[in-house]
Amino acid sequence: MKILHICNLAYKKSAEQFYNTDRKISFGLQQNGHFVYDFSFKDMAYFGTIWRTKKIGAKWANAEVLRLTDNLQPDLVLIGHCPQIDPETLKQIRQKYPNIKIAFWYVDPIYESEKIKFIHKFQPYLDTIFVTTGGELLKQFAKDQTVAAYMPNMVNSVVEVGQSFLNKNTSHDFIFCGSAGDQERANFVKQLQQKISFLKLYLPGFVAPKLYGADYIQTLTQSKMGLSYSRRNDICLYVSDRIVQLTGNGLLTFTPKVPELDLLFNDSEVVYFDNLDDLARKTQFYKDNPDQAKLIAEAGWKRAHVSYNCQRTTKFMLETIFDKPYSENYEWLEHVFKK
Numbered sequence: 313m314k315i316l317h318i319c320n321l322a323y324k325k326s327a328e329q330f331y332n333t334d335r336k337i338s339f340g341l342q343q344n345g346h347f348v349y350d351f352s353f354k355d356m357a358y359f360g361t362i363w364r365t366k367k368i369g370a371k372w373a374n375a376e377v378l379r380l381t382d383n384l385q386p387d388l389v390l391i392g393h394c395p396q397i398d399p400e401t402l403k404q405i406r407q408k409y410p411n412i413k414i415a416f417w418y419v420d421p422i423y424e425s426e427k428i429k430f431i432h433k434f435q436p437y438l439d440t441i442f443v444t445t446g447g448e449l450l451k452q453f454a455k456d457q458t459v460a461a462y463m464p465n466m467v468n469s470v471v472e473v474g475q476s477f478l479n480k481n482t483s484h485d486f487i488f489c490g491s492a493g494d495q496e497r498a499n500f501v502k503q504l505q506q507k508i509s510f511l512k513l514y515l516p517g518f519v520a521p522k523l524y525g526a527d528y529i530q531t532l533t534q535s536k537m538g539l540s541y542s543r544r545n546d547i548c549l550y551v552s553d554r555i556v557q558l559t560g561n562g563l564l565t566f567t568p569k570v571p572e573l574d575l576l577f578n579d580s581e582v583v584y585f586d587n588l589d590d591l592a593r594k595t596q597f598y599k600d601n602p603d604q605a606k607l608i609a610e611a612g613w614k615r616a617h618v619s620y621n622c623q624r625t626t627k628f629m630l631e632t633i634f635d636k637p638y639s640e641n642y643e644w645l646e647h648v649f650k651k
Contacts (some may be wrong), residue, residue: 313386313388314347314349314384314385314387314388315385315388316350316380316384316390316391317337317341317349317350317390318353318377318391318489319337319350319352319353319391320334320353320392320393320394320629321335321350321355322354323355323359323593324414328513328525329524330523330525331422331468331557332495333392333417334392334470334621334647335612336466336468337417337431337622337629338466339468339470340466340617340621340623340625341390341438341626343622343626343628344623346386346630349384349386351376351380352587353373353377353396355384355399356369356372357369357372358524360504370396370398373396373397373400374398374400377397378404378405380631381405381408385412386412386413388413388414388634389402389413389414389415390415390416390417390418391416391417391447392416392418393418393419393420399434399436402438403437403545403609405437406437406507411438413634414437414438414439414541415420415438415442415633416440416442417421417441417443417463417629418441418442418553419442419444419463419465419553420428421445421544421547421589423516423550424509424620428452430619431443431453433465435456435458436456437519437577438458439457439459440458440460440461440633441458441459441460442461442462442463443462444464444465444549444550444553445547445548445549445550446549446572447549447571447647449547449548449646450458450649451649452550454510454650454651455535456651458651459632459633459648461632461647461648462549462647463628463629464625464644465551465552465623465624466620466621466622466625467556467559467617467621467622468622469621470476471529472556472561472616472617473527473529473561474530474532474533474560474561474562475533475562475613476534476535476536476561476562476564476609477563477564477605477609477610477613478562479534479536479607482535483531483535483602484512484513484534484535484536484540485514485535485536485537485599486511486512486514486536486538486595487509487514487515487531487532487537487538487563488501488515488518489513489515489516490516490554491517491522492517492518492544496543497543498518500501500541500588501515502544503588504539504591507592508591508592509593509600510593510596511528514531516528516531516637520604529557530563532561533561533562533564536563537563537564537595537598537599538554538558538564538566539558539565539591540555540566540567541567541568542570545567545569545570546571547642548572549576550558551567551573553572555582556576556616557569559577559581559582559616560611560616561613562609562610563609564583564598564606564609565610565612566582566584566585566591566606567583567584568584568585568586569585572647575643576619576643576644577612580607581608581614581615582608583608589620589649619643627639628642632648633642
């Protein structure tokens with residue numbers, strides 16, 4: 313089929329984020345045998361006018377989406393993180409081409425009211441909404457004709473190429489990448505440094521410069537253990553894409569007990585912890601027991617690449633959008649909601 317993927321390919325960032333979800337989705341759809349026409353909305357809004365501003369360029373970019381739809385006449389219009397796209401654009405597509413499926417995917421947490429409102433603006437024109445959050449927060453979007461479905465963060469085997477569990481001479485014992493802009497996480501990192509000072513810590517974004525591009529992937533492969541820790545860790549199934557960047561590159565991955573995350577990774581594939589003291593004990597244990605650490609890291613790597621690769625995940629997305637019988641028993645099916 314033909315797919316118009318309206319997303320954010322971050323051309324202005326010069327491949328700093330070549331591992332982003334937008335590219336993984338397009339690649340997975342192509343692996344499944346489909347033609348994908350990418351339209352990087354934010355970039356085109358910026359470059360589409362002589363003024364080089366997204367605000368002015370958004371009008372042109374919305375009109376371009378309609379022109380693309382006329383010329384391509386895709387089977388599916390798939391929309392990613394595009395805050396400047398106008399719901400009126402989707403309304404016009406729906407009216408002119410009622411047989412085209414329209415779906416929307418979103419990887420930011422949806423516990424904030426403005427993000428919920430943002431998604432609700434598009435809901436009347438959508439066949440399916442995919443979010444990396446499950447449970448009741450996701451279920452609210454299942455109304456009228458719209459299906460709301462959980463979507464796991466995904467791995468691309470030609471991007472997540474590391475196998476840290478095979479590296480016996482890593483540069484870092486433990487890595488946590490993030491941003492110090494959030495006070496709670498900044499405090500968490502300060503306590504973390506005190507609790508696990510016996511490890512060779514590397515904390516990009518906190519006490520070291522942020523990492524991007526190939527440097528980021530290469531640094532992960534030079535790290536034995538890594539931490540997946542979001543601003544909130546009490547939201548059903550919500551974790552950032554960091555968890556697949558860590559597991560996908562073969563690190564022993566530590567995570568809080570996020571509700572229902574064990575649907576995706578069991579305790580033989582990642583290490584769950586209750587609090588900082590528990591995290592400190594477990595990092596010490598696995599530093600002292602490298603063979604056990606290797607077993608879990610390798611199992612997590614296999615789980616990420618087998619179950620959450622972009623080809624399998626986008627196959628699930630297409631089966632959901634087109635209301636096809638599921639070809640396999642996806643781990644997260646209980647988080648697909650219909651009215």
